[in-house]
Amino acid sequence: MSNVLTEIKDNIATLTINKPEALNALNDQVLADIDDAMDALIKDEEVYVIIITGAGEKAFVAGADISQMKDFNAAEGKDFGLFGNQVFLKIENSPKPVIAAVNGFALGGGNELAMSCDIRIASSKAKFGQPEVGLGITPGFGGTQRLPRIVGAAKAKELILTARTIKADEALAIGLVNKVVEPEELMDEAVNMAKAIAANAQVAVRQSKACINRGLQTDITTGTAFEAEAFGICFATEDQKDAMTAFVEKRKLEGFKNK
Ligand code: CO8
Numbered sequence: 001m002s003n004v005l006t007e008i009k010d011n012i013a014t015l016t017i018n019k020p021e022a023l024n025a026l027n028d029q030v031l032a033d034i035d036d037a038m039d040a041l042i043k044d045e046e047v048y049v050i051i052i053t054g055a056g057e058k059a060f061v062a063g064a065d066i067s068q069m070k071d072f073n074a075a076e077g078k079d080f081g082l083f084g085n086q087v088f089l090k091i092e093n094s095p096k097p098v099i100a101a102v103n104g105f106a107l108g109g110g111n112e113l114a115m116s117c118d119i120r121i122a123s124s125k126a127k128f129g130q131p132e133v134g135l136g137i138t139p140g141f142g143g144t145q146r147l148p149r150i151v152g153a154a155k156a157k158e159l160i161l162t163a164r165t166i167k168a169d170e171a172l173a174i175g176l177v178n179k180v181v182e183p184e185e186l187m188d189e190a191v192n193m194a195k196a197i198a199a200n201a202q203v204a205v206r207q208s209k210a211c212i213n214r215g216l217q218t219d220i221t222t223g224t225a226f227e228a229e230a231f232g233i234c235f236a237t238e239d240q241k242d243a244m245t246a247f248v249e250k251r252k253l254e255g256f257k258n259k
Contacts, residue, residue: 020056061110129165
C-alpha cells in the first residue's frame with residue numbers, strides 16, 4: 001500500500017497519502033488504499049484518533065486524478081463518484097475522530113476528503129477550492145453535500161459555481177477550517193489536538209461524534225432521542241463511574257479504561 005502510509009503512536013494514527021509526484025491526486029487505487037487503511041485503523045483497538053495528511057510540501061490532495069477521469073463515459077463517471085463517496089462516508093462515519101492536517105492544495109476531491117474529516121487544521125500555505133465546473137463536471141465526492149453543510153448554502157454555491165480557489169485565511173473566516181497554523185507547526189498542532197481527544201473517555205467521544213453526525217441529518221426531536229440513547233450508554237461504562245467518583249472524592253482521575 002505505498003500510496004498510503006500509516007504510523008501509530010500513543011493511540012494516534014497518521015494516514016499519509018503518498019503520491020507527491022502527482023500532488024497526491026486520487027485515482028481508484030489511491031482511494032482503495034485509503035479505504036483499506038481506514039478499515040485497519042478503525043479495527044485497531046490501539047487507535048483512538050486518526051490524522052489524515054498528504055505527503056510532500058505542496059499538496060494535501062490536488063483532486064481526483066484528471067488523467068484517469070478524462071475518458072470516462074457516464075457510467076464510469078457515476079461508478080467513480082459512488083466509489084469515492086463510499087470511501088469518504090467511511091471516514092465520516094468512522095467511530096474514531098478524524099483530523100485533516102491540510103498541508104497544501106486541497107482542491108476538488110482533496111477538499112472533499114478534508115470535509116469528510118471531523119476537524120480541519122490548515123497550514124497557512126494551504127489552498128482550498130472546488131474547481132470541478134471549470135473541468136466540465138460537478139463536485140462528485142460529496143462536495144455538493146458537505147460544503148453547504150459546513151459553510152452554508154450561499155457560500156458553497158459561490159465557491160462551487162465560480163470554481164474560485166481560496167487561501168487558508170479565507171477558509172478560516174468562512175468556517176471551512178478550524179484553525180490555521182504555520183506550515184512547520186501543522187503536524188504538532190494536529191497531534192496536540194488528537195492527544196486532547198485521546199485523553200478523554202473514548203466511549204463518550206465516539207458517542208458524541210455519532211450524535212452530532214446523526215443529528216445533522218435529522219430533525220431535532222429524532223436528534224435529541226439519539227442523544228438520550230448515547231447519554232444512557234455512557235452510564236453503563238466504567239469511565240463514567242470512575243470519572244464522577246473521582247470528582248466527588250476531589251481527586252484526579254489517572255486515565256480512562258475506555259470501557
Ligand atoms: N489529477 C492528476 N494529476 C494531477 C492533478 C490531478 N488532479 N493535480 C496535479 N497533478 C499532477 C500534474 O499533472 C503534474 O504531473 P506531471 O509532473 O507528470 O506533469 C504534477 O501533479 C504536478 O502538478 P503541476 O505541475 O500542475 O503543479 P503546479 O504547482 O504547477 O500546479 C495545481 C499545482 C494548481 C494544484 C495544479 O496541479 C492543478 O491545477 N491541479 C488540478 C487541480 C484540480 O483541478 N483538481 C480537481 C480535480 S477534479 C476532482 O477532484 C473531482 C472530484 C470528484 C470526482 C467525481 C468523479 C465522478
